[in-house]
Structures are given as C-alpha cells and as structure tokens.
Amino acid sequence: MNILYVSSLASEKLVSDIYFKTKANPGFAVQKFTRLLVKGLAKNDVPVISLSNPPINNAYNDRLWVSLGTETEEDIKYKYMPFINLPVLKHICIFFYSFFYVLGCGLKQRKNTAIVCDVLCISSSMGSLLASKLSGLHSVAIITDIYDQMVGLQTRGLKTVIKKLAGILNRKYVGSFDKYVLLTEAMNEKVNPKQRPFIVMEALCDEELSDDVFAPTTKSLPKVIMYAGGLEERYGLKMLVQAFKTIPDDNIELHLYGSGTYVEELIGETEADRRIKFWGVRSNKDIVEAESKATLLVNPRFTTEEFTRYSFPSKNMEYMVSGTPVLTTKLPGMPSEYYPYVYLIEDETVDGFASAMSSILQLPSEIMQRKGLAARNFVLREKNNIRQGGRIMNLIIE
Helix, strand or coil: CEEEEEECCCCHHHHHHHHHHHCCCCCHHHHHHHHHHHHHHHCCCCCEEEEECCCCCCCCCCCCEECCCEEEECCEEEEECCEECCCCHHHHHHHHHHHHHHHHHHHHHHHHEEEEEECCCHHHHHHHHHHHHHHCCEEEEEECCCHHHCCCCCCCCHHHHHHHHHHHHHHHHHHHCCEEEECCCCHHHHHCCCCCCEEECCCCECHHHHHCCCCCCCCCCCEEEEEECCCCHHHCHHHHHHHHHCCCCCCEEEEEECCCCCHHHHHHHHHHCCCEEEEECCCHHHHHHHHHHCCEEEECCCCCCHHHHHCCCHHHHHHHHHCCCEEEECCCCCCHHHHHHCEEECCCCHHHHHHHHHHHHCCCHHHHHHHHHHHHHHHHHHCEHHHHHHHHHHHHHC
16 A cells, blocks of 8 residues: 655755744644654555645745755655745645646556545645545545644734635535544544544654663753743643742743744743743754753643644653653643653642642652653553554555
8 A cells, every 4th residue: 555645744854944044933843743654654664655735935935936846865755746936826736736646646556545634734635635536546634633723823914814715625625535533532523524434643753762772861950841832822821931930949940942922921021030941943853852851841731722622732742752751731632541651730720830840840850750751651652653653554444
C-alpha cells in the first residue's frame, strides 16, 4: 500500500529556512506532528509521498509564481504544489493541482494507494477528496482540530471572508471521507456523521528518542517554570501569570515562549516582575532544549472551554518526552491513562494555580526526576510514531 499524504508538511530544511528568513512561526507544532506521523508510516514499510502546500508567504518568497518542485529528505519525498502567490488565487491553484495529481495517481494505481488528508489544509483536501471519489482511491482524514473553534480566526478584510468561506467548505466536505483518525473520542460526533470507521490517536512522539541514553539535566537556581505555545488568555496564560506573581520566591522564574494576542499585556508583566521572562517565537530545537533545562513544564489551558473536548495539546506530548515533570489541567481530551505521569491542577483559579506550582517546586528533586522519567518512558513506549503509524495502516487495510 502506498500513501499520498496531503498536508502543509515541508522538509526540515525548508521549514528552518522559512523561520530564519521571516522570524515568524511557520507552524512548528503542525510540522512536527505531521513529520512524525509520516515517518511513522514510512517505518511501517509504507512508501509515502508528501503532497504539500508549503507554509510560504510573501515575506519568504515575493515571486508571483512559486514552484519548488520535489525534494527528498530522510527517505520522504516532498512534492510541493505550485501556485500563484496571491490571496484566493493561491487556493484555487492548490485545489486544481491537488485534484489532478490525485486523480492521476488514482487512475494509475487505484488498488494499492490511499490518500491521507490533513483536513485543515482545505484547498488541497477538497481537491484530493474529490479526485479520490472519481478515481476510487481510499480516503482517510486526519483531524487535529475543529476548524470553527480554532484560535486565530479573528481577522479583518479579505482574510475574514476567506476564513469564513473556508469554514463553510470544511463543514461540507469533512464528513465525506472513508475513515477517520481523530484526536479525541468527542470529535467523532462532530465530524463523522455517517459513523464510518475511526481510531483515536491523541498524540505521538519520536520513536528514535528511545535510543538516547537519557540523563536528567541538573537543575540549578533559579528554578524555571516554562510554557511554550499559543499565548492566548483563553488558554489560561493570564491566570498563570497572575498566579505566578503571588508566589513570594525570588528563586523561581516563569519563562514563556510563543506568540498570540496576550503578548502585548505579557510584555507589561515582564516589566512589572523581573522574574517573568518572555522569549518570543523560537525554533523547535531551541524549545526542546529549553524544556529539558526547565524545572517544571506547565499547561494552564482551562477545561471549561468547549474546544478542550476536541483537542489534545501537542505540547503535552513534547513536554512528557523531555523528561521534565509536567503540570497540567485535567483536560477532557486527555485520556485518564496519562494521569499517573503528570501533576494535575484541580482548582482552576489564581490560588489553585499558585498552590499547585508552589507545592511541586517544594518537592525533592529526586521525586520530580522520577516523575519526569516515568512520563517519558510511558509515551515513548505507548505513543511512539511507529506504533501510531501502524494503527493507521491497520485502519486503512481492515
């Protein structure tokens, strides 16, 4: 069985080049998740071609016509779809290119090829899905988020029209795939009205890390509480900062990485409390290194928000792999099998956040190290990308 993986996945070389040229986030979390999954499929002896709408904008490439051709990196072939580098026209180009490319694949090798689509890549998913219906290719949807509940949809002008139209189109086609890979069980009722076969795959990590000899990083003062991800008030960031400020300890710092609508207010907080450090957007390599050096990794996302039923933050998986202990809220989309391996925030208030952080930082370092190591071993054993890739292949062929 061959897999044509339709997404925004680009080679690590291209993603790195985009970041260093634009200093903007080219979707590190999405790129990492998709790359691990494609590698996991490939390591199950499945030939994979990444049909990609790369995360390129005018800040990176100001040419009217963008055509990057093909590229091979670590046995993965990337086929970049060409497009006119203008709003609307780009999406039209991607739709038609994906349609004809997938149609051609279907007509040539229908019996031994399946398409796997990241449904949030709307133009390419629509074109690929339509072609699969006409050519008889098997179609699988990867759904990592509910489009209408994603943060960052608040825009102005033409972008608002495009995003609203994209939401309408997404709702129209998302229920038409043959099978589904979902982040949470609750997603099924939203995206799979015909009750077609599905599996829940809340996250995955890099199996290659199992080969590393892990040695916990020696922690020194000040103790560092770290968060990396979207800096949005609705993600609990403001409450996290307010809670941290109430802890009267000069030997702790709060380090925050990422971007979002809370940044401007956050910068003001760093000026008021020098223990709070804002590092902005950094490469995934830099984030992973910082996570390994931190004392405690925190995810303050509120469980009362509806979207948490349909999400499992990729940062939780990355946190756990680092071997640094994790403090998180009891997210509805996080299966209970994770509970023994993380510290849980039971009281989602300023006092509750502060109490949880304080009590953990007072624990002996040996206990915290054991917690972090147990979490790392659990996810590398149970949630590695080869195992998850095998589950997807079983779904496709059953």
